[in-house]
Amino acid sequence: MRGYFVSFEGPDGAGKSTVLKEVLDKIGPKLKTQYLVTREPGGSKIAEKIRDIILDPANDKMDAKTEALLYAAARSQHVEEIIRPALSEGKIVFSDRFVDSSLAYQGEGRDLGIKEVKQINDFATGKLDPDLTFFLDIAPEVGLNRIQKLRPGQEDRLEQENMAFHKKVYAGFLKVKNLYPDRFVTIDASQPIDDVVNQVIETLEKRLPEIF
């Protein structure tokens, strides 16, 4: 059986990590093959070190291109060391964020251009694309509000950006999902978590029946 690559995307505070954990708690034992859950930026030892540099609020002078390249560098390591080997062993890889986050945050949010950021990521990943991408859709105001309630005063460098930036990122995600309509599935993340989790599972059963 071939491996499958499933990514979860969305603005800050969409609840991706919680949803991913609850989905795997429910379906993990039922899956036919082994799976792994990973995240970006990070997912491997070197990539997690790059994550610390990117998200450190002290690095407020970081240039937008530096930021985009660091995300791509972390991703390259993550793909080569973790994702590609797992896929060639026929595993299912569930990733909390992937290239689409760079297209929305750096391409649109930082004005570097979606096309330009896609090019550096194609170089970094050898053009690896997910088979299926969940977009957990939440208005930026609602997402940030959730984070401020959850972890008051502990926002990372990206979360600390102003609302105008987060609105651009959200608009970026809408553009990116329109670029890849076959791969993207949008789930309303303002619903109660149980509903979000169930809709993700129903979609997996429909789109990837062979993994169950």
Ligand code: TMP
């Ligand atoms: P996280 O909160 O989902 O762990 O992600 C950390 C932050 O990094 C979040 O604000 C989104 C941002 N990000 C980018 O700007 N570009 C990327 O390519 C990725 C993967 C994340």
